[in-house]
Amino acid sequence: MKKDLNMDQHFKSALSTPPAFTYDPEAWDVLQKRLDEADHKPKGIILPRWAAALAFLLLFGLCSFTSFLTFRLNTVGRRLALMEIQLEQSPDTVWLVKNNWIRDTVNLSDQPLLAKQSAGNWIRRFPLFQPGAFFPIDPADPLATQSAGLTPEAENLPALLPPNEVQEEEEVAVLRKREERALHLLPSAEFPMPLQQGPSQVAMPAIVVQESKGASWAKRTTYQALQKSKPKSINLTGGGSITNFFSMPGSGFSSYILQVGGEFKYGSNWSVEAGLELLHLSFELKDEKYFEGYPTLMADDPSDYMQDLYITLNYLQLPLSVKYYFSQGTTVQPYLKASAVLRQARRQSFDYEFTGPGGAYYRPLSIQDDGIYLSSFRVGPGFSMPLARNWGLFAEALYHHDYRLGKMDYTSLRYFGINAGLTHRLY
Structure with missing residues (x-):
């Protein structure tokens, strides 16, 4: 330990006392300034290392929860549509009798009437519809009795007979006896029997109005919020950068961006997009005035100077975007996009090139950090167009600007990028 302290004191003395050989005073001043600022914390919002994983889990959970709600709402919608289809039943046929005498319209077959079968099936389809709610039939109404399978009373028959057709009293008496024999087969209105054989009155389905207590404020608010937050459609997106134009110090830029995400459309013009991006960038700095903002690495000999700095950066980015579509229903749909970007700096490699009496040599330095922070914003136009069923193409030109580190x-990244990719519509 004492040896280490002496070594530290030796370095401090060497830095505070200039050497006897020829040196550049400005270089030593710059080095001293960098050492003084090494312990200063840069500006920006710094989050712990686990924040990146937490942000990804929150994004995944939000997408999963929205997909689950959409699936449930679609299931309910399909069931309601099926129920409405089942409700559309053809009414019973009522024959309008004009100047004709229907001697016998009673169904004496061994099968239940169609109206009774339909009403009986409703009790298994939907419990709110209660079969057996019989509508009373007025015997004085010939049309009503005929639609129910009954024969009009004898005294009402002459009014329905044409002038050229006169029936004898014997036929009327026989008709009345046949009616009396058939009436005892009809079920009672107080005790309907859906499966009884023989003629019966028409059992029409009736809707029972049930009283329900008012929902609480919390339930109503939650239901309304879910209805409003339900997206009109959900698209999966995937793509990358075609080219990037950088407006920052350096030369020899080489980069690519890979991205995946999801787009949630609300209404006809607005949508929200969230995704995950991998950014790779490499470039070279040759001007000494730009070296100051980067980590410092000592040369093998104090007389050697740094000539070039080669930088390779890898970032993990989480863009949160809002899109506005200018037109809908057309082949090409232009839009305007604005985004805020969360960033996590992954592996950063710095390769220093020093020049001395013996020639040039390189010294590498690698830094990796798991912190995540709000780094930049981007804005620009784009368009999307359909390719096939549920598949589409998008392209966009965005300007990216870093405002904190x-x-x-x-x-600090500042570039204009052109991106393109594919979209797949889930629903």
Whole structure:
């Protein structure tokens, strides 16, 4: 330990006392300034390392929860549609009798009437519809009695007979006896029997109005919020960068961006998009005035100077975007996009090139940080167009601007990028 303290004192003395050989005073001043600022915390919002995983889990949970709600609402919608189809039943046929005498319209077959079968099936389809709610039939109404399978009273028959057709009293008496024999087969209105054989009155389905207590404020608010937050459609997106134009110090830029995400459309013009991006960037700095913002690495000999700095950066980014579509229902749909970007600086490699009396040599330095922070915003136009069923193509031109740096981030990105990819509509 004492040896280490002496070594530390030796370095401090060497830095505070200039050496006897020729040196550049400005270089030593710059080095001293960098050492003084090494312990200063850069500006920006710094989050713990587990924040990246938490943000990803929250994004995944939000997408999963929205998909689950959409699936449940679609299931309920399909069931309601099926129920409405089942409700559309053809009414019983009522024959309008004009100047004809229907001698016998009673169904004496061994099968239940169709109206009774329909009413009986409703009790298994939907419990709110209660069969057996019989509508009373007025015997004085010939049309009503005929639609129910009954023969009009004898005294009403002459009014329905044409002038050229006169029936004898014997036929009327026989008709009345046949009616009396058939009436005892009809079920009672107080005790309907859906499966009774023989003629019966028409059992029409009736809707029972049930009283329900008012829902609480919390339930109503939750239901309304879910209805409003339900997206009109959900699209999966995937793509990457075609080219990027950088407006920042450096030369020899080489980069690519890979991205996946999901788009949730609300209404006809607005949508919300969230995704995950991998950004790879490499470039070179040759001007000494731009070296100051990057980590410092000592040369093998104090007389050697740094000539070039080669930088390779890898970022994990979480863009949260809002889109506005200018037109709907057309082949090409232009839109305007604005995004805020959360960033996590992954592996950063710095390769220093020093030049001395013996020639040029390189010294590498690698930094990796798991912190996540709000780094930048981007804005620009784009368009989407359909390709096939549920598949589409998108392209966009976005300007990306960094307005703050993280603790272990040293490069402010400013570039104009052109991206393209595919979309798949889930529903």
